[in-house]
Amino acid sequence: MKQHSARVSGLGTTIFAEMSALAQRTGAVNLGQGFPDTDGPASVIEAAVEALRSGRNQYAPGPGVPELREAIAAHQQRFYALDVDPDTEVVVTTGATEAVAAALLGLVDPGEEVVVLEPYYDSYVAVISMVGAIRRPVTLRAPTFRLDLSELRAAVTPRTRAVLLNSPHNPTGTVLDAEELQAIADVAIEHDLVVITDEVYEHLTFDGAAHIPIGTLPGMAERTLSISSAGKTFAFTGWKIGWATGPAPLVQAVLAAKQFMTFTSGAPLQPAIAGALSLPAEFFAEHAAGLQARRDQLCGGLADVGLDVHVPAGTYFATTDIRPLGYDDGMQFCLSLPERAGVVAVPHQVFYDDVEAGRPLVRWAFCKQESVIDEALNRLRGAFG
Ligand code: PMP
Ligand code: GLN
Numbered sequence: 001m002k003q004h005s006a007r008v009s010g011l012g013t014t015i016f017a018e019m020s021a022l023a024q025r026t027g028a029v030n031l032g033q034g035f036p037d038t039d040g041p042a043s044v045i046e047a048a049v050e051a052l053r054s055g056r057n058q059y060a061p062g063p064g065v066p067e068l069r070e071a072i073a074a075h076q077q078r079f080y081a082l083d084v085d086p087d088t089e090v091v092v093t094t095g096a097t098e099a100v101a102a103a104l105l106g107l108v109d110p111g112e113e114v115v116v117l118e119p120y121y122d123s124y125v126a127v128i129s130m131v132g133a134i135r136r137p138v139t140l141r142a143p144t145f146r147l148d149l150s151e152l153r154a155a156v157t158p159r160t161r162a163v164l165l166n167s168p169h170n171p172t173g174t175v176l177d178a179e180e181l182q183a184i185a186d187v188a189i190e191h192d193l194v195v196i197t198d199e200v201y202e203h204l205t206f207d208g209a210a211h212i213p214i215g216t217l218p219g220m221a222e223r224t225l226s227i228s229s230a231g232k233t234f235a236f237t238g239w240k241i242g243w244a245t246g247p248a249p250l251v252q253a254v255l256a257a258k259q260f261m262t263f264t265s266g267a268p269l270q271p272a273i274a275g276a277l278s279l280p281a282e283f284f285a286e287h288a289a290g291l292q293a294r295r296d297q298l299c300g301g302l303a304d305v306g307l308d309v310h311v312p313a314g315t316y317f318a319t320t321d322i323r324p325l326g327y328d329d330g331m332q333f334c335l336s337l338p339e340r341a342g343v344v345a346v347p348h349q350v351f352y353d354d355v356e357a358g359r360p361l362v363r364w365a366f367c368k369q370e371s372v373i374d375e376a377l378n379r380l381r382g383a384f385g
Contacts, residue, residue: 011126015350019334026338029376031298032346034170034316036367040235041276041283048239048272060267062259063251064092064243071274072243079202080213082221088248091255094265095240096200096229099254101127102261103196103225103244104164106253108133112161115152119171119351119358121198124164136160137353142321142361143310145172147180156187162194163187168201168211171348171363172319173312175209185217194250195224200242203233203284205314206292215246225250230273232316233284235367241266241273291316291366294373298366301377305384316367319348323360325384330362341383343376 019032039045056065063069069086076082084090093099100123108114110132116124118137128135136155140147163184167176176184188195195214202211215224229242242265244254295311299318303309308321327333330347337343348361366373 007130011129014122014126015346016122019344019346022335022338023344026342026344028338028342028344029372029379030344031364031366031368031373031376032334032344034365034367035237036235036316037369037372038235041279044234044236044272044276047275048269051268051271056268056271058267060092060264060270062264063090063255064265065267065270065274068092068241068243068270068274068277071277072245075277076226076245080216082213082215082245084245085248089251090243090245091251091258092265092270093242093244093254093258094262095231096198096227096242097123097240098258098262098265099227099229099242099244100124100164100196100198102254102257103227103250104128104131104133104162105257106255107194107196107225107250108161111159113157113159115155115160115163115193117147117164117166117169118353119348121166121170122351124166128164133161134159135353139352139354139357140169140172140174141357142319143308145169145174145310145319147174147176147183149180149183152183152187156191156193160191160193162196164196164198165214166198167214168199168205168312168314170201170315171317171346171351173310173315173317175205175211175313176214178212181212181214181217185214185220188223189219193223195220196227197224198227200227200229200232201315202228204288204291204316206288206295207313209313211314222247225254230276233287234273234276235287236273239266239269239273241269294366294368294370297370298364298373298377301373301380302364305377305380316365317363318366320362320364321360322362328360330359333362342379 016033023030069090073084073086225246231237310319334347346363348358352358
């Protein structure tokens with residue numbers, strides 16, 4: 001019997017699952033997969049419990065429960081002054097992952113090209129491939145990981161349909177600035193492209209770096225599908241409540257695909273996230289500030305161990321160049337790290353077509369308790385210090 005379709009046979013196992021399994025098997029401290037080791041706000045958990053107990057346990061409407069769609073629209077207005085109609089311009093999804101998949105399925109045809117930032121989030125590549133489309137990576141290169149505007153322009157061809165952006169960017173921590181975003185917007189408008197923008201780390205920026213949604217730039221609202229998720233903003237990665245917002249035809253395209261993948265997403269968690277999105281500004285600021293402190297703790301410690309550290313302006317992740325420790329291949333380094341030091345990290349190279357650009361780079365997650373980061377750093381100092 002044939003075991004796999006051609007569509008999935010080349011995809012392998014996601015690096016995040018692979019590295020978390022390695023951490024479990026070896027008892028290593030897991031700074032690989034990006035998930036917090038503490039829960040989000042207790043009040044939000046209580047709201048979910050209340051919803052579970054009060055009969056909100058049957059299918060939600062396909063686009064999401066009205067109070068969550070209204071809260072998402074209100075959030076876009078409150079933080080970005082974006083006007084979003086909760087009835088036609090919002091769809092709730094099973095995490096940002098489903099939103100990205102449904103967007104690509106709903107908007108891109110086989111043979112069309114998608115420009116994507118590299119290093120890329122691994123699901124982008126898998127879904128672009130399952131769609132039968134072609135990826136055109138634009139590399140954010142070490143040591144600054146900024147967007148090269150000439151590489152961007154060169155990646156666009158007559159077959160380009162969409163730009164799939166991610167800012168704040170996983171894994172580099174780059175927060176695209178106004179100039180970079182304007183350059184992308186200029187290209188999108190000139191070539192009449194759709195922009196799909198994954199902004200799951202929108203509230204996790206540091207040192208005052210401003211997250212600018214590309215949909216707020218002149219002429220962009222009508223061609224931008226914005227994606228986010230409760231996972232990162234509220235530290236509930238296991239809830240898998242995400243969403244996409246944008247002009248009704250783009251949202252309709254997402255919904256057209258989504259209805260036949262999941263039909264609808266976790267009903268009782270949706271009212272709880274509606275409440276979370278309405279939390280006061282201090283919640284968002286304090287969450288980012290707490291994370292920034294752990295970023296500094298991890299980055300300082302990694303530098304002490306001798307790694308060349310790129311301090312990120314956003315996300316859960318710091319990137320290091322491992323060559324000062326005498327290694328040049330991040331994959332080999334990460335596979336041997338549990339035995340050598342009792343720590344798990346993620347090699348960048350799996351996120352590149354240009355593997356050489358990522359070979360010496362390794363990503364470390366700091367969305368962990370201070371004591372866990374301390375333990376990881378002690379182990380690394382023991383191994384390399
Ligand atoms: N996009 C990016 C850039 C991510 O880092 C992640 C992982 N957290 C996701 C999408 C997936 O988000 P979700 O868990 O909401 O599906
Ligand atoms: N986004 C998380 C990361 O980059 C992992 C999510 C997943 O495992 N799919 O580590």
